[in-house]
Amino acid sequence: MTDGRFYPEMATSGNRGDVGVTVGLNAIVVAVTGDVPRILTVRRPLEIADHPLDSNEAETAPEHSGDGALGGREGVPFGPLDPVADRTLELGLRRWLAEQTGIEVGYLEQLYTFGDRGRVAPVGNRFLSVAYLALTREVEVSGSGAPIWAPWYSYLPWEDWRDGPPAILGKHIFPALQDWIASASTDRSWAQRHERAQIAFGLGGTPWNRNRVLDRYELLFEIGLVAEAVPGTDSASTHGVEIGRPMALDHRRIVATALERLRGKLSYRPVAFELLPGTFTLLRLQQVVEALSGERLHKQNFRRLVEQNRLVERTGDIEVRTGGRPAELFRFRREVLRERPAIGVVIQRGRLATETHNG
Template identity: 50%
Template sequence: MGEARRKAANLAAEMETTDPKIELGLNAAIVTVREQQPYILVVRPGATGSGAFDALPYGTFSPRAHRTLEIGLREWVKRQTGLELGYVEQLYTFGDRGRHSEPGGAHTLSVGYLALTRGGGEELSGSLWSPWYAYFPWEDWRSGKPEILTREIEPRLKEWAGRTPPPDEPARPLRRAERLRIGFGLDGAWDEEKVLERYELLYEAGLVTEASRDGRPAAEQWSNLPELGRPMEFDHRRILATALGRLRGKLKYRPVVFELLPPEFTLYDLQQTVEAISGTLLHKQNFRRLVEKGGLVEATGNVSTETGGRPARLYRFRREVVLERPAPGLRVKAGRG
């Protein structure tokens, strides 16, 4: 036993001298919806001391100062933005080498979180609310297929798919062309939840600024490349893509959308909030039947006169539905209303 412990100690000491230190980072994708648009809270460029790109609120986890990861996240967000978080859920841990660590520094494992909040119109210290689709303009289909897909993204991705992969490219069960067809719906089947898959394909093909900044060889093969969405610091756009995909999926089986609405709202407000997050238009009458049949809301007896037409009935979330059904969400389908 003594010899085994000695060998383990020697191995640990050897690894400590050859491997970089590991740092645990906490990142928050904080979402709100106002005026029919989804926004995220970003730290102003330069406020993190790391460059000229937008960044998600983030900081490092301190085991002595923070009892849990979530407590650490809430404290960092409060310190950087002044915002008190409400709904929070953990997304994923991101640890790819080269997408966050700085030369000579610690390697960072980033724990991403999704947070939802109402309002979003207030001024916050050191941060601002930025349109979500500025970072992913190809994800907003409410006015039809985004032109950036047809004009810029699809032709370049098809060209990339037709190239011979480099010898060191990892073997995958699907070829590049097949992954494009699935991720970007080139056969007509667009899946709004595959946000991360689409961003990862753009990164792998070297088409986003982050790939060039991270020194990915694929980025060197392009010239006169336009900026495809607003870039972010480190791997924050990857974390944000994960958050968008998670939120779009959760709309279908959890009543998370009500975290983004005031206590009383019209059915039109509810529909527009779902459309803003999903990036698709919904058929008005079908949506209302789905909401009422699902028992998600109940009338308050009040009306709103802010619609510009006839007074609209006000509703609230019916909390009892979470005890009545295992997955009380909005399984909506895109359509023209």
């Protein structure tokens, strides 16, 4: 009964000669400390491949002959799927994440499956990563992977607008974009490049769209401002300008995908509360939302909207150590899930000037 049948799905998708597909699971684990959004990273020097493995793909000669150049870069935690023990992908991920980092995450959501050729894989094998987004409160981590909490925006510094437009935009990114647009060979290509840059980075009248994280990352990658440690892409091709902290393999792309997804969800699902303890002040909630959206919010209206949407309820308790007047502690009102078709935190941009006007 378990043999002798013909299963085309299997038969056609599997091997071709000795080339197969290998599958792994990645987790982008997010927490917020104060106003710093962090992701969990590990250093896995052995995992890094800095040379093309599929020799068809080797278009440029590798410049680093040793293994030091890219070795030791951090990446997001990775774990195998145990085809026998793990009933679902999600359970498999929870299992090895607990083993490697000691974290029991709450919220977990599948993000994307990365499978372009050129990802690391031995002897021509294809390597697939199913990436998950996990939200947690920041906790002590320890385990075989030697995990650390790294500031998310250290990898994507152009995404943090909380203190105004990031300096790196004017200094490196905009000039590079202009060059890239100007160097188009045809009018049509010029127009296409111009439009892409406008949409992704909000040039010339087009507003900056905080959600287009992946568009921005991919454009920067194309013009060579961020490098990925994948075969066929020599990190020296960035001409000496390398913005943001690099990561192993294509992990920075995964991390950008996670930020885009999370920013998108923020406004229509109450995900921010997954990053907070059971009770919190409204300032803490605002800090979390600001940290993730990368924008400063208007304090008074934020509070009013959160309260009048009945996202939270008073606990009656008071937080004393605020640095100012004691603040009331709130908790998330689960009932909103029932009351409203889609509910999240309103993201209304605010200016630094609107903080307070004493005097």
